[in-house]
Amino acid sequence: MRGEALAEQAYVALRDAILGHELPPGTRLSVPDIAQRLGISRSPAREAIARIAYEGLAQVGPHRGAVVSDIRAEDLLEIYSLREVLEGLACRLASQRLEEPDVARLRSILDEHRHAVDTGDVARHYELDQAFHAAIRELTRNNRLIESLDRLQGQIRVAMYTTRRSPGGTPQALSEHWVIFEALTSADPDRAERAGRAHISRLLRDLEHSVHGVHGKEKPP
Amino acid sequence: MRGEALAEQAYVALRDAILGHELPPGTRLSVPDIAQRLGISRSPAREAIARIAYEGLAQVGPHRGAVVSDIRAEDLLEIYSLREVLEGLACRLASQRLEEPDVARLRSILDEHRHAVDTGDVARHYELDQAFHAAIRELTRNNRLIESLDRLQGQIRVAMYTTRRSPGGTPQALSEHWVIFEALTSADPDRAERAGRAHISRLLRDLEHSVHGVHGKEKPP
DNA sequence: CTCGTTGACTTTGTATACAACATGTAGCAC
DNA sequence: GTGCTACATGTTGTATACAAAGTCAACGAG
Numbered sequence: 001m002r003g004e005a006l007a008e009q010a011y012v013a014l015r016d017a018i019l020g021h022e023l024p025p026g027t028r029l030s031v032p033d034i035a036q037r038l039g040i041s042r043s044p045a046r047e048a049i050a051r052i053a054y055e056g057l058a059q060v061g062p063h064r065g066a067v068v069s070d071i072r073a074e075d076l077l078e079i080y081s082l083r084e085v086l087e088g089l090a091c092r093l094a095s096q097r098l099e100e101p102d103v104a105r106l107r108s109i110l111d112e113h114r115h116a117v118d119t120g121d122v123a124r125h126y127e128l129d130q131a132f133h134a135a136i137r138e139l140t141r142n143n144r145l146i147e148s149l150d151r152l153q154g155q156i157r158v159a160m161y162t163t164r165r166s167p168g169g170t171p172q173a174l175s176e177h178w179v180i181f182e183a184l185t186s187a188d189p190d191r192a193e194r195a196g197r198a199h200i201s202r203l204l205r206d207l208e209h210s211v212h213g214v215h216g217k218e219k220p221p
Numbered sequence: 222m223r224g225e226a227l228a229e230q231a232y233v234a235l236r237d238a239i240l241g242h243e244l245p246p247g248t249r250l251s252v253p254d255i256a257q258r259l260g261i262s263r264s265p266a267r268e269a270i271a272r273i274a275y276e277g278l279a280q281v282g283p284h285r286g287a288v289v290s291d292i293r294a295e296d297l298l299e300i301y302s303l304r305e306v307l308e309g310l311a312c313r314l315a316s317q318r319l320e321e322p323d324v325a326r327l328r329s330i331l332d333e334h335r336h337a338v339d340t341g342d343v344a345r346h347y348e349l350d351q352a353f354h355a356a357i358r359e360l361t362r363n364n365r366l367i368e369s370l371d372r373l374q375g376q377i378r379v380a381m382y383t384t385r386r387s388p389g390g391t392p393q394a395l396s397e398h399w400v401i402f403e404a405l406t407s408a409d410p411d412r413a414e415r416a417g418r419a420h421i422s423r424l425l426r427d428l429e430h431s432v433h434g435v436h437g438k439e440k441p442p
Numbered sequence: 443c444t445c446g447t448t449g450a451c452t453t454t455g456t457a458t459a460c461a462a463c464a465t466g467t468a469g470c471a472c
Numbered sequence: 473g474t475g476c477t478a479c480a481t482g483t484t485g486t487a488t489a490c491a492a493a494g495t496c497a498a499c500g501a502g
Binding site for chain 1: 268272283305307309310364365369
Binding site: 251252253254267283284285286 | 455
């Protein structure tokens with residue numbers, strides 16, 4: 001009846017729940033609990049949790065179970081350092097494999113993104129920001145690179161629970177995406193890499209400022 | 222009696238066997254077989270295989286078990302593209318965190334490496350080549366970067382089974398390591414990154430030549 | 443002789459049973 | 473009242489049982 005394996009379904013359900021902030025960082029992921037909640041046995045539940053942990057979305061200790069990762073500013077520094085060079089490489093490779101339909105697709109994402117920014121639709125804004133980067137990394141055809149960036153993207157999303165503000169959430173991201181788009185279509189891989197890298201580098205610098213600067217900036221009303 | 226968890230031991234044993242070329246690419250990793258061979262139950266054996274697969278050292282299909290990955294030249298192109306930027310980042314970060322003991326350690330590795338090259342000890346040569354890169358990436362303190370490079374290193378090692386020649390196996394690697402060492406100690410992160418990146422970039426170009434050039438170069442006597 | 447089919451065997455995926463370990467609480471000594 | 477111990481409970485890690493699916497070989501039809 002069901003399409004795939006039980007463990008796979010459980011993994012997807014868990015992942016969606018964590019990425020959707022239904023399971024906040026620090027939540028215990030106990031095998032019996034997950035199994036009962038999804039109506040499955042412990043074996044696939046255990047396997048799903050293990051996969052979640054491999055992706056960095058949960059942390060496990062011996063005999064102590066798993067908890068949803070609490071990814072803090074310090075980790076984000078790590079993540080964005082990595083992402084800077086990976087995103088640069090992605091743009092370089094994408095620029096070398098870019099076909100006409102790909103250009104059209106990227107342009108349509110950017111147009112929609114523009115619309116979302118103009119109308120103040122922040123959810124769609126965030127979604128299209130990610131879609132732009134996802135489209136670029138798919139173009140690289142480098143599966144290991146794609147997987148690495150996917151993993152980082154997931155961790156960033158989890159981190160957004162604690163650090164409430166999205167790093168790419170400013171309208172500035174859109175204009176930088178246009179710079180990347182121009183670089184990608186310029187048939188200059190070096191320029192493409194620099195553009196992609198600069199984009200993430202700027203986000204990283206913003207992050208460093210907000211970490212080193214006002215430390216406890218969040219102010220309850 | 223035993224130190225750690227059974228699944229952990231099984232994972233390490235499997236990993237060592239694959240990396241040591243005792244289990245050549247294409248070998249089927251059946252759960253009952255592994256379990257019996259290691260004298261454990263199927264549960265930890267299954268978990269160990271899953272972890273191996275997650276590291277890219279084996280590939281799994283639904284209901285079809287796992288086989289040791291056959292990593293070919295095509296995959297190595299992917300791997301080295303990634304590694305180029307990651308190794309560059311590692312050198313950049315390492316140069317920013319370099320302390321005096323670290324410098325001494327790197328120098329001692331290079332000295333031993335020189336000795337291995339002079340005496341023609343290829344096994345030790347390869348070992349010290351890896352040790353140099355491992356030392357650098359440990360210096361970064363970026364766990365995600367370290368893990369990524371470790372993973373790639375493992376896959377490269379598996380690939381060496383099919384592509385008999387080691388990409389870093391030339392004495393040229395040693396001289397390039399010295400260039401990296403100089404760059405690391407120059408307190409110039411940009412230069413360090415360029416040096417690390419250039420090193421892998423050269424290996425990647427060699428690979429591309431041997432792939433595009435003489436395609437079936439191996440010649441039986 | 444070639445190709446398709448059937449059937450037995452093996453393996454995977456899932457469910458469940460059991461021991462070791464961790465955690466938290468109640469009770470007791472001081 | 474405070475701190476420690478012992479126990480009770482729940483969870484993890486491991487072992488095993490069972491159904492579904494895949495693989496392979498022998499067999500028979502054409």
